[in-house]
Amino acid sequence: MTVFSRRGFFATLTMALVPVSAALADDPVKFDITIKDHKFTPTEIRLKAGQRAELTVINADATPEEFESKALKVEKVIAGGRRVVVKIGPLKPGSYAFVGEYHEDTAKGVVIVE
Amino acid sequence: MVAAFIIVFRETLEAGLIIGLVLAAAKGLPWRRTLVAGGTLAGLVIAVIAALVLSIATDALEAIPTEVIDATALLVAAAMLAGHAAWMARHAAELTREVTAAGAAVLAGERPAYALSIVVAVAVAREGVETVLFLAGATAAGGGGGSVLMGGIIGAVVAAACGATFYAGLLRLSARTMFAISGWLLALVAAGMAADGVALLQQHFDVTIGTTELWDSSALVSQGSLLGRALHTLIGYVERPTGAQLAVFAATLVTILLLGRGSRASTPAAR
DSSP states (O other): OGGGSHHHHHHHHHHHHSSTTOOOOSOOEEEEEEEETTEEESSEEEEOTTOOEEEEEEEOSSSOEEEEETTTTEEEEEOTTOEEEEEEOOOOSEEEEEEEGGGTTTOEEEEEEO | OHHHHHHHHHHHHHHHHHHHHHHHHTTTOTTHHHHHHHHHHHHHHHHHHHHHHHHHOOTTGGGOOHHHHHHHHHHHHHHHHHHHHHHHHHTHHHHHSOOOHHHHHHHHHHSOHHHHHHHHHHHHHHHHHHHHHHHHHHHHTOSSHHHHHHHHHHHHHHHHHHHHHHHHHHHTSOHHHHHHHHHHHHHHHHHHHHHHHHHHHHHHTTOOTTOOBOOOOTTTSOTTSHHHHHHHHHHOOOSSOBHHHHHHHHHHHHHHHHHHHHHHHHOTTOO
């Protein structure tokens, strides 16, 4: 809540802007994720902290799906039989869930950052 | 049917809330209903066209930089909203005062009314693409298509009712409070859209400056929940904001405050 006090706010803002999460020169790691029968394969993606990744999400179903993750800040709709590329990271260690929004009960996966 | 109801309701709630807010903020403006209806219609047409393009896209078209298009739409809408919020701040007194019809017209003439149509069109189009694709896909899949469509229609109607309730709630307030609240909400919506737009551009162009996550309040209010979604729309709530998102959010608010204040001082007639 200190974020909302004036001094705390500017301190947070400065901290956020100055150090920068070191614009990493590394190329993003690439992964393919396939949606089939409203399920992801693989359901788990592992990344190192601070790494960028490029996920190619292939929708092998005939129906559209929305690749969504509030944690990864991604929301992208994929028509049936299509693919999209989603860029994520750099991320802190932790787990970041993603879902297929149109079939949330089966289409579940997670990005694990260590 | 229940799943379709929930999905369509969630997607259309954002647009419903924004339409309600814009209608309230534009109170007193002639043609406001026409402008909002026009924006809604334009948004729907864009949504259907975009959904068609996305579903017939060949491999070459898969390279469409949707993030850039989405971000551009968000930033344009944010600028329009910011302009309107600042205008409302500068004319708070006239807005609140009982104005004659002629006075209202003069006031309205000064206001970039089409800007609100654009904001509505962007909100409807963004959520509409997803809804149209979902409904088209679900009905085309066969088996229970009709019930999916029915669920979707009910979802959209309930979302619209939420927007209407929000609008009616705002109108119950005194004019002064209503304009103050809707002005602030417009400013926050603008700030949230600007932050979203910049985050999309950062992702697309691999700009990692300020992408450090500042906090995680997902345990408090999950952004995927209905409350989280409504808060995201109305006040730009993000459960895990980055430094850049917060900076853009704050910069947008400060800009609106300065625009709203600066000109008020230079136009002493507005008291």
